[in-house]
Amino acid sequence: MIGSAFNLGRVFGIQFRLHYTWFIIFTLVTISLVYPDWSSPVYWVIAIITSLLFFASILAHELAHSLVGRAYGIPIKSITLFIFGGVAQMTREAKSAGAELRMAAAGPACSLAIGSLFGLLWYFGQSLSEPIVTMVYWLAFINVALAAFNLIPGFPLDGGRVFRSLLWRFTGNYQRSTRIATQVGRGVGYSFIFGGILMIFIHPPDWSWFSGLWLAFIGWFLQNAASASYRQLQWRGSLQGLVASQVMTSDFPIVSSDVTLAQLIERYIFTTGRRYFVVVDEGRLKGIVTLYNIKSVPQPNWGMTQVKDIMTPVEKLEVAYPDQDVLGILERMTEGNIDHIFVASEGRVMGLITRDNLLSFLRIRSELKM
């Protein structure tokens, strides 16, 4: 769902990333704040400070989710800020309805608290200079609006998560609760699109058509996100109850460790089209070599570099047991950014699980409607 973004750094061990669409919102906010007086440098300074404080408010909102999540054992890998706010990348879902409820509510609660704080500042700071009063008022308003928008009960918005956790608590059925919450999410998305289009064509004279476009755009995004969450649920459903030996492949290409990269590319990769090779010497597993490893070596050195020089050695490989459950393995792969896991029993390699082969497994199951 989210493409190019660059790293901002770590806060409390969580990686923060900035998506390029975020600059659009930053520019829009700044420009709309400068609007009353373009020629005044004071307005520009205040507008930029306000935009930065708005940015910090969103960071605080996301951080609130993450810290509460972490307290309940849900590790957060990264948070990406983009045009509509922030998206936390969680490697697993909450284990109980209560944990999900608290984690989801923490963000809007934080925004509401920040909004109230700026509200108080505005109330008691009327004597301050006009641009500052305007800034404080805007920040109070935007934080309350942020809390309100996120509380809309369409999954995957915070309100949708709160809604799911309540359904989950009362029905005890996680799958069904998620299904209902994502359907409501899609409904909310579609009504935003519909409302937005209506606003573009029949808007009151003092409104701009742009608000309608914006609303439709948000609706489109929500609808997409809800559908993606639903697909994810279906995937989890198809992997539920399966163990490693049922999804592993035992058909993996083998190469010996003394082959040079030039030979590997010409004789193995070009002829098979495979992107990874299991390195085996005299029946013993030595490691794995991938296209990624090869790309790290400059092309002129391919003739003299051997597979053993660049492979990921056996000591560093991840291993699972044949009867280990697949969902747990998938979580481990996502958390550690691992592409290959060997399935081994009593020191003998029985098969390999790769992300690609898990995905094609899921695709085939869904085509066969299993």
Ligand SMILES: [Zn+2]
């Ligand atoms: Zn949130």
